[in-house]
Amino acid sequence: MNNSYALITGASSGIGLEIAKNLASKGFNLVITARREERLKKISNEISHEFNVHVDFIAVDLSHIDAPSNIFTFCSEKNYKVEVLINNAGYGIKTPFHETSMEDEENFIRVLGTSVIALTKIFLPSMIKENKGKIMIVSSVASFSPPSSIQALYGPIKTFMNRFSDSININYNHKGITSTALCPGFTVTEFHTASGVQDEMDRVPSFLKFSAKRIAQEGVDAMLSGKQICVPTKTYKTLVFLLKILPMSALSKLGSKIAPGRYDQN
Numbered sequence: 096m097n098n099s100y101a102l103i104t105g106a107s108s109g110i111g112l113e114i115a116k117n118l119a120s121k122g123f124n125l126v127i128t129a130r131r132e133e134r135l136k137k138i139s140n141e142i143s144h145e146f147n148v149h150v151d152f153i154a155v156d157l158s159h160i161d162a163p164s165n166i167f168t169f170c171s172e173k174n175y176k177v178e179v180l181i182n183n184a185g186y187g188i189k190t191p192f193h194e195t196s197m198e199d200e201e202n203f204i205r206v207l208g209t210s211v212i213a214l215t216k217i218f219l220p221s222m223i224k225e226n227k228g229k230i231m232i233v234s235s236v237a238s239f240s241p242p243s244s245i246q247a248l249y250g251p252i253k254t255f256m257n258r259f260s261d262s263i264n265i266n267y268n269h270k271g272i273t274s275t276a277l278c279p280g281f282t283v284t285e286f287h288t289a290s291g292v293q294d295e296m297d298r299v300p301s302f303l304k305f306s307a308k309r310i311a312q313e314g315v316d317a318m319l320s321g322k323q324i325c326v327p328t329k330t331y332k333t334l335v336f337l338l339k340i341l342p343m344s345a346l347s348k349l350g351s352k353i354a355p356g357r358y359d360q361n
């Protein structure tokens with residue numbers, strides 16, 4: 096059997112699940128990961144039957160520091176050659192920054208940041224050896240926006256991840272490896288419920304919300320064609336264009352009108 100695999104983090108729901116299905120429909124074997132083992136098992140069975148590819152899974156919590164090396168060991172022991180790495184897992188923190196513990200913030204940084212760096216680091220050498228590899232980092236439109244008064248670290252980490260993705264491109268494009276930062280806007284997934292902000296999401300007008308399937312489709316196409324940044328949909332492309340040309344002072348005023356500071360209301 097072909098031992099080339101796409102590894103997808105956060106594939107138990109939302110954008111990660113749709114990316115898994117999209118890649119399987121294109122013939123990729125998959126290793127999927129998230130914390131909810133039963134879901135991963137069910138999804139693996141469903142995808143492998145529907146698309147006739149091999150799908151394996153490993154349940155890990157990416158807030159644990161040894162999770163990336165456990166994933167790597169799992170793939171190595173099974174002789175899975177990871178040619179596509181999708182760093183997608185993520186969530187938001189509803190609790191105001193001054194009320195969270197440092198441990199909450201460190202776990203958050205690990206899931207959205209450190210684990211992305213660790214997985215990329217750990218799988219790069221085999222990609223370099225093969226002279227090919229595709230990496231995707233699921234970032235966000237928030238990476239271009241003024242800091243949100245609601246989530247102190249979410250936007251900054253996504254900006255950091257965009258820059259990290261740029262660094263991978265600068266350093267490894269000549270080795271046949273590309274990295275794509277996928278920057279979706281509001282997407283209908285379990286994210287907002289999991290992050291305790293479903294009420295806020297319900298108030299977002301429907302023209303600003305897109306399906307996870309659409310985001311995955313645009314993201315996978317961009318990744319396979321080696322694009323560095325993908326902002327899915329015309330709506331968010333326009334928004335990001337405006338975010339890039341408007342001065343920060345105007346954006347901050349606009350931002351506080353659209354997403355008024357939760358802390359100020361307490």
Ligand SMILES: NC(=O)c1ccc[n+]([C@@H]2O[C@H](COP(=O)([O-])OP(=O)(O)OC[C@H]3O[C@@H](n4cnc5c(N)ncnc54)[C@H](OP(=O)(O)O)[C@@H]3O)[C@@H](O)[C@H]2O)c1
Pocket residue numbers: 104105106107108109110111128129130131155156157158183184185186206233234235236278279280281282283284285286287289307
């Ligand atoms: N939805 C949006 O509006 C939106 C917009 C822009 C960017 N994004 C980004 O898109 C990515 C995917 O989010 P989504 O919208 O698809 O949300 P989702 O449906 O909640 O999916 C999040 C995935 O991450 C996994 N995950 C969460 N915490 C984890 C942990 N500690 N360890 C391992 N896996 C973990 C979840 O699985 P388990 O719970 O089973 O662990 C799940 O599979 C995130 O990086 C998010 O920041 C989302």
